[in-house]
Amino acid sequence: MKATTVVFGILMHNWFCIKMGFFPTLKEVIARPSLLLSPAEISRIFMAKLWAGGFGDGIDEAGRSTKEHLITPNAYGSVLDLGAGHGHTTLYLDHAKVTRYIALEPNVNMHPLLRKAAFDAGYHESDGSFVLLPCGAEETSKILAALDSKPVDTIVSVLTLCSVPGPQKAIHNLVRDVLAPGGIFLLYEHVLSHRSDVAWWQRFCTPLWVYVMDGCRLDCPTDIYCADLEVEDDNGVMSSPWKEKELWGQVDEPEEHLLWHQVGKFVKN
Numbered sequence: 001m002k003a004t005t006v007v008f009g010i011l012m013h014n015w016f017c018i019k020m021g022f023f024p025t026l027k028e029v030i031a032r033p034s035l036l037l038s039p040a041e042i043s044r045i046f047m048a049k050l051w052a053g054g055f056g057d058g059i060d061e062a063g064r065s066t067k068e069h070l071i072t073p074n075a076y077g078s079v080l081d082l083g084a085g086h087g088h089t090t091l092y093l094d095h096a097k098v099t100r101y102i103a104l105e106p107n108v109n110m111h112p113l114l115r116k117a118a119f120d121a122g123y124h125e126s127d128g129s130f131v132l133l134p135c136g137a138e139e140t141s142k143i144l145a146a147l148d149s150k151p152v153d154t155i156v157s158v159l160t161l162c163s164v165p166g167p168q169k170a171i172h173n174l175v176r177d178v179l180a181p182g183g184i185f186l187l188y189e190h191v192l193s194h195r196s197d198v199a200w201w202q203r204f205c206t207p208l209w210v211y212v213m214d215g216c217r218l219d220c221p222t223d224i225y226c227a228d229l230e231v232e233d234d235n236g237v238m239s240s241p242w243k244e245k246e247l248w249g250q251v252d253e254p255e256e257h258l259l260w261h262q263v264g265k266f267v268k269n
Ligand SMILES: C[S@@+](CC[C@H](N)C(=O)[O-])C[C@H]1O[C@@H](n2cnc3c(N)ncnc32)[C@H](O)[C@@H]1O
Pocket: 047, 056, 082, 083, 084, 085, 086, 087, 088, 089, 104, 105, 106, 107, 110, 135, 136, 137, 138, 157, 158, 159, 160, 163, 164, 165, 214, 215
């Protein structure tokens, strides 16, 4: 596919996003002009409005069969959902196997709908089966403190690692400290393309994209960070923490896509 087609695609995508999030965000800024002093908060509000305005449901629908294949048969025990957004992951949790849903979501504007999704899926804060962590995935010590240092059985990351500052270190610390031995890491992310022409456009578009989409980068090879991960063992030797690792692409996705996805299942030693 020609580069111009790729760029046209992303412009259309951006226009679609802007239409859904822009006017509700503008309304909020007019009501609270002090927001103009905090562009990062405007970006978070934009993201929450966009996700609530049907965009989140559309993205979920597009990834439904991937998530049904990835999350439903594999997630078990206590599940930590990184960047839980509006809780779409709850739609794929098998309640017979998932005893606790721990939603990590730093954008508090997303919390009301996230709480509702957890409640609708049968996870409640009152009995401890639902926990909401208002911090970033990179804040491992806060996560561990909130969980009383109890590691989780499953970590799910759906379209989130692209927004995490220092994703390589965050993945390392989450796997080393937060994921239990034998636990499973499930990943469904848009990543840096393996095609150099598409990767060029991803890098070109990222400076604007990151600003509008609350820190989301198009050029993040988080699939590689997970697959090639090494952690230090008890003897100080660096080695792979995985006893099983599997990476695959999204079915029927053209490889020219700027939001090119990879799906991964990693089982910890
Ligand atoms: C594209 S949305 C995906 C939401 C959800 N996982 C889903 O599939 O619908 C990215 C999410 O990552 C969250 N996020 C942003 N920075 C983050 C960070 N440092 N750590 C964890 N999540 C973050 C955003 O607030 C947002 O909810």
